[in-house]
Amino acid sequence: MVRRRAVVAAFGPLLLSGVSSGCTATATAPETAAGAEELRAAVDRWAAAVRSGDLAGVELASWSYRITRARQDGDGRATVRAELGYRIAGYDSGPVTTERALRLARRDGRWQVTSDRPAQGAAQQLWDQGALQVVRGRRSLVLGSGQDPERLRAVAATADRAVPAVSAAWAGPWPGRVVVLVPGSLEGMGALLGAPADRHRGIAAVTTGRAGGGPDAPADRVVVNPEAYTGLSGVGQDMVLTHETAHVATRTHTSAATPMWLSEGFADWAAYRGTAHPAGQAAPALRDAVRAGLAPAGLPSDGDFAFTGDAEALARAYEGGWLACALIADRWGEPELRAFYRAVGAHRRREAREQAVSQALREVLGTTPEEFTARWRGYVRERLG
Structure with a gap:
């Protein structure tokens, strides 16, 4: 440190x-x-x-x-x-x-x-x-420390592409700009997050911010892991920053009642939206589980998203959340997906999560948790089997 x-x-x-x-x-x-x-x-x-x-x-x-x-x-x-x-x-x-x-x-x-x-x-x-390095994009502010200036300019260009992609997916008011921090090392990332570096070793970027913050909340910060991010392809870097920017856009409508399958799934859906990625290529861990006869029985829990070291389990959680949001967009429509997200986030307490999801499923999608889960399981098998 x-x-x-x-x-x-x-x-x-x-x-x-x-x-x-x-x-x-x-x-x-x-x-x-x-x-x-x-x-x-x-x-x-x-x-x-x-x-x-x-x-x-x-x-x-x-x-x-x-x-x-x-x-x-x-x-x-x-x-x-x-x-x-x-x-x-x-x-x-x-x-x-x-x-x-x-x-x-x-x-x-x-x-x-x-x-x-x-x-x-x-x-x-x-x-x-160390000394701050500053790169201003059209829609982004990239701050680095100990970084190659060219890399920071490339991050700004990627963030500039992410912002309009997220605006199209979210289709609602948000500031339309993003602050990205690029430390010089994985250890630097851990110090910024106040957490052990190893906890984020395989994570290309994370977003910090206050869930459910109002108009006076500070802007979120997207913190890049320079080691993992650099190892991605250009397409992978686009996906990562679009995913994280989606968290920035949806922050004020994300609350303690929002399950991670919805917040992470929506961010992945925004990143994949408009691309030609086959489902099996976008969800390889879940695809392998389905083809091995180990399809999940229920939607991912928040615990499934923990950075416990089981990379395959974590990947299956993200992929399951993405397919849940993709199902809503495909079956009910993109406006309904956004309305569902906002309806769940309107409940502020974690204890109200079950009620929030159940109420939003009923009022926005006209279904029940049991019916939605069954439909999701069939959708997963259909897309990945």
């Missing part, structure tokens, strides 16, 4: 302006109120410097800290833990938030921030891994 003072290196020399960051402070004993105010003022100045200088060419709409803990360590040094909230102009309607640990030193009679790093237990941001 690489930890760099990229923000300090980029913004330390800047003249500090007086723009307020909206910071609040809670100081721990024996900190005095006056001491807390001085630390808060220093963090405010730091936030204003970053905001006015942008982030390595990325225009920031906001950058502020909410201090949750402050401590003077003696010898003219202090430590602050704070929640950073920032927005990229043109992409984030709400702030991305993360926990940061700031070190300060007292110089020339006032406190100054000397380092800004992820707090203990918090995920890294891309700038923590």
Whole structure:
């Protein structure tokens, strides 16, 4: 895991302006109120410097800290833990938030921030891994670290193709743009996600975001695994980024009540929509199971999508979800598939999932869970047998 003072290196020399960051402070004993105010003022100045200088060419709409803990360590040094909230102009309607640990030193009679790093237990941001590289596509913003610039331009071109493909599949309002992060390694990807790198070794990309977020939610981030993604063909890379972009488009209509067979299946359906991939080629793991007489008895559960190391089982789950969504589009129509997705996501609680799916099947598709599952099993055998 690489930890760099990229923000300090980029913004330390800047003249500090007086723009307020909206910071609040809670100081721990024996900190005095006056001491807390001085630390808060220093963090405010730091936030204003970053905001006015942008982030390595990325225009920031906001950058502020909410201090949750402050401590003077003696010898003219202090430590602050704070929640950073920032927005990229043109992409984030709400702030991305993360926990940061700031070190300060007292110089020339006032406190100054000397380092800004992820707090203990918090995920890294891309700038923590080195200097940011920025590529702007027509519909995408690609941020890299330690990457070949040509590769980043290729990712932007692929993301630019993914956006209109997803817009056609979703046929509903969404921002129509995507932010893609490309770290320098699998380990860098794991650090961005706050998870062990091995958990994502075979995964080409993932999307982070807040399910069911409203109009003020921050933009999702598509995080690319540079090792797995690079090993894909051009068609495979198109499929991956279209799949992930579909998650971005559907995020506000995806809730805790949305089963993974629907959210992942719709994303795959959007990626395959308009292509000429035969079902057997698109779903080889499930095809082999069907031909071996091991067709699934029911729709994939959320547990089937866990990254447990059983790649074949994971593939069958994704393929089963894709065919469930393909069935709805083929049998009832694409508008009904989109309406079904929205109807399920309108229920917000995970405990309401069974009710949400059952109600949407009845009200949108005019069927029952039992009838739909039976029809899906027949569709799987028909397409893959």
